[in-house]
Amino acid sequence: MKLFQVFSTTRTKLFVESVDKLLNTVDTSLILFKEAVRSYLYNDAESFDRTLSAMATEETEAGVLRRDIESMLYSRGTLIRYRGDIMRLLERYDHILSILSDDVIQFEIESPTVPAELRKEFVKLAELATLAAETTIPGTKAYFTHPDQVSENIHRVYLYNKQAVKLSQSIKRTVFHDMEPLKLSEKFHLRYFALHIEDLSTAAVKVAEQLSVMSIKRSL
């Protein structure tokens, strides 16, 4: 009965499960993104299409979970003091998911020409960016269970982001300085994709910053 829900923990369990599911969905999407980039760069069209549709499914599921969590937080008196921050954190994860799906869709639509010598760099960039985003997931779980471990995870996110930025700069430098045969439009196109993959690590840093603020707030 709704009147006596004040003493019930069923909804709390449901909330915990939903948050875990959402984080797992983000994790899966990150793995799929890496696969998609690799498939595209090595011209495995079939695998790329399969990954694209799987990512769309994951994104839809994440949207449903996010709405459920929002409803639990705001209409059922769960985590009253922390709900604003938690929703902001989930929105940042939503942003990561949209970056992932946008990037893959752009690969599919625009089909940029990536020179063979840059393939490895692009795969490495995608790995570093996804690693930064993946590291936020244990950070988020730590926020809920072991708040003192959040800072350690955040530190790793910053590190991966820095490496991703460096690699992205190196790719851009190579494209513009060492690849004379490429047309300017092709150079711009490659720079644009490097920038978009780099955005993923920037979004991960935003999640880390939010987590940092939240862990400080939790200690107050």
Added chain:
Amino acid sequence: MFLSLLSLLVALVAVTLPFVRVEFTALGGTVVASGAREFPLIKLLIPLLALATLSLPFLVDGPWVRRLPEGLVPADLPSVVAIGLGAAAAVATATLIHRGSGVPYAVMGAVFGCQLARDGQVEWVLLGQMAGCWLVAPLLCCLLSALLSNWFQRYASRGGRHLAFVDRRFQICLCVAELLLVVSVVWNMGPVLTLFPLAVLGGGWVPALFTLFVVGMLSLVSMRFLLSRSTGLAESVLDFGPAWTLALVLSMALCLLLSPTPLSVGSLLMAGLVGISLAQQNALLSGEDILKSAASSLSAPVLGLLISYCLGMVLGVRADTVGMDGWNARLLPTLILLGVVAMALALYLYVRAGRNEARREQTLRFREEQVYSTQKALSALEVRVETHEKELLNKLEIKRKELVDFAVGVSDQKAFMENVYDQLSRARELPDGPSREQALDQVLSQLRDRMYFTREMNDFYARTEVLHRDFNMRLKESFPHLTESERRLANLLRQGFSSKYIASLMNITPKSVEISRYRLRTKLGLKRSDNLVQFIKSL
């Protein structure tokens, strides 16, 4: 009967209103901070429990029902009125120092003041006990909240448990603690209601009906403060985690339950916050706030005692008149008192209305200024946009014209060259003689004409006209008698061309330029000391 009822009601309102306005507001702050308001069950239980606890002294009797000591309870209505008005005045004054002043302290001070006026002496032992309790209770609350906050904080930050479950447990504890606090507040302050001698209303159904009416009204008004969004004192300071809130609520509830005398919720809240600040080394309150609160709590009983004593003397409350509940014997002092109260009330309302009006005007002025500055900024922006747009349009027009001119020039040039080529070809085929000479002269003449670039010059002037449209308009308006060539000269001077360059552009000698400049100076009415170029630029 009617007069008794009325005076009892006045005293009751004078005593209970400060409780509701000040103490219940502080209590409401903790209800909001605990999040208990989010649950319908708690919202339902709070008024029910408060009502039940409030009605307890009136409905049942027993050792666990708290009442004021027998010697303090007045038996006549004038004493009750003196206590009520004295307490209300003391609270109103103490609130000026700090909004969370001790209402129960003011009431008890007023009770002692009335006793002094009535008996000529005060029960010093009882007064000492109460004062000691008022001093010890905040200290105890401070200590308890410090200990509990440390304990709860350690529990909250211990790893391994999910935040949602920890928060849930805190939430449940907070709801229960909040109910306990509401009950303890009403239980602690309830005895104040035993001040009112219902026996003067006679027997039968009247006292019961009166009690029911008072309790109902009190509950309705209290709920507004307990469950409303405005939380007064606690609004700004209770923005912290559930662990600290639970520590605060529990320590307040325990102090209220343990105290044998009525305590102020506001003072306990401040003391609890000080305790948490000390334990967590995080200043939740400013030193000024703490000092003001302490000063307010100390001054409230002293003021209550003094004012109530004065009112008791005015009303003629003495031991030998106790039991005379009729007002006829005290008609004159009562009228004087009512007059003073009415005047004080009128003065207070007048001052408050004036203050409100001034504040409203200030707010209005501030908003008007804001609107004005925004509008000004908007207008400036619009003007800038307009100017910029105009400039861009001008530039676009010039560029377009340039392009057209260039295209026309190219085709014109081509046509001219073709024409010269044809003429020269024809001249070459002619035999030597006058006809050939004539043909060559004609070509030379055409080339000379071309060298004077009349058409290009016209174009140049046209463009200058467009570019300096405003200047030309002003020049025409101020000096309508200038000729076309003088206007052109003014334009060229404005653009900073030298006389030599102007001579080349106007196809005249430098000497003629000097003469034209002199004529222009004369027509513009300039003196010898005036600078022509500066004057033209200043137009």
